[in-house]
Amino acid sequence: MSDVHGWSAGERAAIDALVRAEHGNPFAFLGPHATGQGTVIRAYLPGALRVELLDAQSGEGLGDMQQSTPGLFCQHLDTFRAYRYRIHWSGGVQETEDSYAFGPLLGEMDIYLFSEGNHRELGQVFGAQLTRHEGIKGVRFAVWAPNARRVSVVGNFNAWDGRRHPMRLRHPSGVWELFVPRLGAGEVYKYEILGQGGVLPLKADPMALASEPPPATGSVVSAPLDFDWHDDDWMQRRATVQGHQRPLSIYEVHVGSWRREGGRDGRSLTWPELAEQLIPYALDLGFTHIELLPIMEHPFGGSWGYQPLGQFAPTARYGSPRDFAAFIDACHQAGLGVILDWVPAHFPTDPHGLGRFDGTALYEYAHPFEGFHQDWDTYIYNLGRTEVHGFMLASALHWLRVYHVDGLRVDAVASMLYRDYSRNQGEWIPNRHGGRENLEAIDFLCHLNDVINSEVPGALVIAEESTAWPGVSRPTGEGGLGFAYKWNMGWMHDSLAYIQEDPVNRNHHHDRLTFGLIYAFSEHFILPISHDEVVHGKRSLLDKMPGDRWQQFANLRLYLSIMWSHPGKKLLFMGCEFGQWREWDHDHELDWYLLRYGDHQGVQRLVRDLNYLHRHEPALHQLDGQEEGFQWLIGDDRSNSVYAWLRSGAHGAPLLVVHNCTPVPRPNYRIGVPLPGTWSVALNSDAEEYAGSGAGCMGEVATLDEVSHGEAQSLCLDLPPLGSLILRPQAL
Incomplete structure (x- = not known):
């Protein structure tokens, strides 16, 4: 049974749902649909003054679409032809293809991998992606909201009106998708989501590649990163550069x-x-x-x-x-x-x-x-x-x-x-x-x-x-x-x-x-x-x-x-x-x-x-995580608050490290070392070049044949106050 406009009860319910922004399956009603007498094309464009249907290839006018309900425009074609719209708004004229004339966007494998938790490249597939779909440039939007009753993408391009671009739900993944033709990089957008309890605050895109500068919170359509990298040398040797040793x-x-x-x-x-x-x-x-x-x-x-x-x-x-x-x-x-x-x-x-x-x-x-x-x-x-x-x-x-x-x-x-x-x-x-x-x-x-x-x-x-x-x-x-x-x-x-x-x-x-x-x-x-x-x-x-x-x-x-x-x-x-x-x-x-x-x-x-x-x-770095790279020499001199240890690499001589943690200089402090000969001071934290007092050992120190700390020879060092010494043995 039809109403005064010729709409069936099901069609009227669909129209009411669109008007209330509650339609969860807009593709079932909008866009081209075959009938027994040809094809009917429907567009819901609240605020539009007039909509012309054009041939997609030639631009030939196919007639003005009829508006029987405010914002709902319809046109019947005896023979279907690819088409686009010329929309007359109060602020100007817009030509665009119909988002609801396109089939599913995301591939089945993308949907499967996402649902499985193993999609490695969500940033290149979900969110807002500049793409060419069925020969038309635009932006593909995809967002996960499985418990939503309706999801729309909104932005300046549709006056932030959630009735203009409701999305398609891909069952059973809970992913919503939509292709918006002729949209480009730089567009600000969000998602308007109708939950079970009503419309939620506008949501930024979880997988947006760019955003507005804070305090603004909109997501921004971003072109895929097309950058000419010059770091091949670094990337090739990175695994070695960043190794544990x-x-x-x-x-x-x-x-x-x-x-x-x-x-x-x-x-x-x-x-x-x-x-x-x-x-x-x-x-x-x-x-x-x-x-x-x-x-x-x-x-x-x-x-x-x-x-x-x-x-x-x-x-x-x-x-x-x-x-x-x-x-x-x-x-x-x-x-x-x-x-x-x-x-x-x-x-x-x-x-x-x-x-x-x-x-x-x-x-x-x-x-x-x-x-x-x-x-x-x-x-x-x-x-x-x-x-x-x-x-x-x-x-x-x-x-x-x-x-x-x-x-x-x-x-x-x-x-x-x-x-x-x-x-x-x-x-x-x-x-x-x-x-x-x-x-x-x-x-x-x-x-x-x-x-x-x-x-x-x-x-x-x-x-x-x-x-x-x-x-x-x-x-x-x-x-x-x-x-x-x-x-x-x-x-x-x-x-x-x-x-x-x-x-x-x-x-x-x-x-x-x-x-x-x-x-x-x-x-x-x-x-x-x-x-x-x-x-x-x-x-x-x-x-x-x-x-x-x-x-x-x-x-x-x-x-x-x-x-x-x-x-x-x-x-x-x-x-x-x-x-x-x-x-x-x-x-x-x-x-x-x-x-x-x-x-x-x-x-x-x-x-x-x-x-x-x-x-x-x-x-100082090669055996950081191995006991072989460290040896205590002095760890129990509590009264003087002095510590001394050896650091070793996989090959070569060790370094001697001594810390005096009091402001009292300690002359002739004896420390046993594993190698005889001359040891040179590689660093004295109290040196004048560090704005220190210049106390403690500088230059070279020779070992003495006196046993200490389990070693056959030892060094007598002048320890700087609140200072550290690092010494290396000279080549034998």
Whole structure:
């Protein structure tokens, strides 16, 4: 039975659903549909004044479409012809093909791999992809929202009207797709989603390749990265350069506050400006790598990037995706590796983000005891869901493959491993075995590392992990998690607690520097002095040091020397390398003016020389993770707070390392050494060139035939106050 307009009850229901923006299958009604008398073409274009139907090839007019219901235009063709529309709006005229005349877009294999959690290239398939479909240029949109009643893509191109471009649901995957003809790069868009409980706040695209600069939150259609890389030499030798037996000294950087154009309160540097300034600075100081705090798009700058929502999009704060690629390329051409901090543990609750994306807990666990971090006010990824597992796996591979990044430092691993992390009794849900381990997250981390080891050989994956979980850097085939390195948080806490003690009390805390050597070879460790240690009232590294100004600088030089001579790779946060006094502030640049002063210059010069030794002395890096590379000589001199050890490489002579952790000079301090002859001082942290007092041994020292510390010969050394000595034996 038909109504006054000739519509059947089913057609009228479809029209009503379109008008209410509730139609979940627009392709069933819109576009071309065969009838017994030919083809009927329907378009729903709210706000259009007039619509002409044109022949797609010739542009010949096929007549004005009839508008029987406001916004609904129809035309009957006796013989079907490919067509397009000429739409008359109040603000102008638009010609376009019909989105609802195109068949399914994503291939069955893409859908299958996504649902299985094994699609490696989501960033090149899902989201907004510039493409040519059936000979027409435009943008293919694809988004996962399985519990939505309707999903529309909205933007300036359709006046942000969710009735204009509702999408097709691909059963049973829950993926919605639509091709919008004649759309190009630079268009801002979001998704309007009708959940079971109503229309949700507009959602940014989880797989967008670019975003608007914050505080705007729209996703941006981005062309695939078409960049002419010049880093073949680096990429070919990267696996060797980044091997466990090679030096690794990392300069950790927050891009927005390293330097600023115009000084302390100026704007952040762009990627091209950072390439001109940051790369030569890091190279001059001898770092092998820079590590960037997360540059994935994030809404709140005060999160420093650790609450990202754009897991495939470099933040627009510093330039375009192409600018970011050019920065990586410039680093590689200069011989500098790049590590990105990456956050698979949690995401922010911003309404335009992933939280309750289709009106349900889709990316996160549903129960707050599993899915909400009280400490950080964030949602926790449900990595046990195959689609979420695959989403994060594809994100990791995106940065490593598309942008040639050399490694990922995985944030907050401890929070991923344990279901009771930072939770009180009764506030967490055990795993299926009744335990506290998060089995889904563990499976994800193992899979992540196995895939990267196989598909991106030479790339590093580093765990920020603070517990005693065994085998973090052991291969998965041996029962480990498969990371290349683990941050040594125990060493960091113990060593900082020790160095902050007044030297007169250090004899009571002697074990804080010795304890770490008990487990130093149980993992492949990185010694981290990161951004977390110089914020939130913890004071800067220099300001942690006890004593008057001279002693504070001496203690800082001593501490850096301890760090660089201790087994483990190195990571130092920006500003620590020249002794910034104030805490790090993400809204202002570092206090570069301090380098006018000799004591700050001295710290910077020391870091440069420590990095030189680290890179050029195999004994300081080659056997970092092996007991054979370390030997205690003096670990029990509590009364003097003196430590001495040997560092060895796979071949060649060892280095002697001595630390005097009190301000008392110690002349003629005897230490047994394994080789007779002359030993030369490679570094004295109290040297005048470092703004020290110039005390302690300089130049060369000859051994004496006196037994000490189990060795047949010994050295009598003048130990500088609050100072370190590193000595090498001369060739015999």
